[in-house]
Amino acid sequence: MQRTFRGRTAGSALAALLVASALAGCGQADDAGPGTTIPPTDPPAGGDEMVTPSPPATEQGGGSADPAGWTIDDGELGPLEIGDDFAETLAALPAGEWTQLESCEWVASYQGAGEAYSLWFARESGSASGPITTIAVEGGVDAAGAGPRTDDGGLGLGSTREEVLAEFSGAEESASSIPARSFLRVADDDDDDGALYFVFSEDTEGAYSVVLTTNEEPPYEVCA
Structure with missing residues (x-):
C-alpha cells in the first residue's frame, strides 16, 4: 500500500526513510518474480526422503513416487505387477532411474542413491520379450527395515520368521536348492500372481x- 507524506518536518522525513527502507527490502524479495519457486535447502542428513533427479517423478503404485514407499500385495510391488509386459512396465518408469544391462537384458534394476536396498524385476531369460515373472527387493544386514513393505503387517527386509508367521499363519517353510538358503512361502489365492517368498540365510x-x-x-x- 502506498503512503503519501506531506511537509518536511523531521518526523515526516524519518517516517519516509523507514518506509523507503521497507520497500527496498520488499523489492529484493520480489526479484525472483511472480510464480518462481525458491529451491528448498537440503534435508538434514539421515532423512528418509530420497531426492530424485529431474524430470520430477509422479506418484506410482503404493502412494509414493519413491520406491521405498511402495507396497507389496497380490502379485504387485508398487507399479510392478507379475504378468504385466516387461517392456511396457520399464517404459513407464522414470527415465534414468532403472538399469538394464545388455548382458542381462531380461532384468531391470533400481538402486537408490545412498540406499541399502535394491529392486529388480525380470522376465524369462530365454525370451526376447514377455511378461514379468519375478519381482524382488534385496538388501544386506544394513537394509533391515528399509525398502517396500507388505500391505499386510508391514513386513519386508529384516523381518524374522516369527514375524512372518504371525502375519501369515499359512506360510510354509521351504528348503532351497542353494545351500544355506531357505524360504517362507506365502501362497496367493490367484495362481497368476505367483507366490510371496521371504528369503533367509543361515547367517x-x-x-x-x-x-x-x-x-x-x-x-x-538372476543374471547368471
Whole structure:
C-alpha cells in the first residue's frame, strides 16, 4: 500500500526513510518474480526422503513416487505387477532411474542413491520379450527395515520368521536348492500372481530378500 507524506518536518522525513527502507527490502524479495519457486535447502542428513533427479517423478503404485514407499500385495510391488509386459512396465518408469544391462537384458534394476536396498524385476531369460515373472527387493544386514513393505503387517527386509508367521499363519517353510538358503512361502489365492517368498540365510535372523515369483523358487543369481 502506498503512503503519501506531506511537509518536511523531521518526523515526516524519518517516517519516509523507514518506509523507503521497507520497500527496498520488499523489492529484493520480489526479484525472483511472480510464480518462481525458491529451491528448498537440503534435508538434514539421515532423512528418509530420497531426492530424485529431474524430470520430477509422479506418484506410482503404493502412494509414493519413491520406491521405498511402495507396497507389496497380490502379485504387485508398487507399479510392478507379475504378468504385466516387461517392456511396457520399464517404459513407464522414470527415465534414468532403472538399469538394464545388455548382458542381462531380461532384468531391470533400481538402486537408490545412498540406499541399502535394491529392486529388480525380470522376465524369462530365454525370451526376447514377455511378461514379468519375478519381482524382488534385496538388501544386506544394513537394509533391515528399509525398502517396500507388505500391505499386510508391514513386513519386508529384516523381518524374522516369527514375524512372518504371525502375519501369515499359512506360510510354509521351504528348503532351497542353494545351500544355506531357505524360504517362507506365502501362497496367493490367484495362481497368476505367483507366490510371496521371504528369503533367509543361515547367517541372518531377518529376511535379506522378499520376492514375488511364478517360479518354483526365487532365482539365486538372476543374471547368471
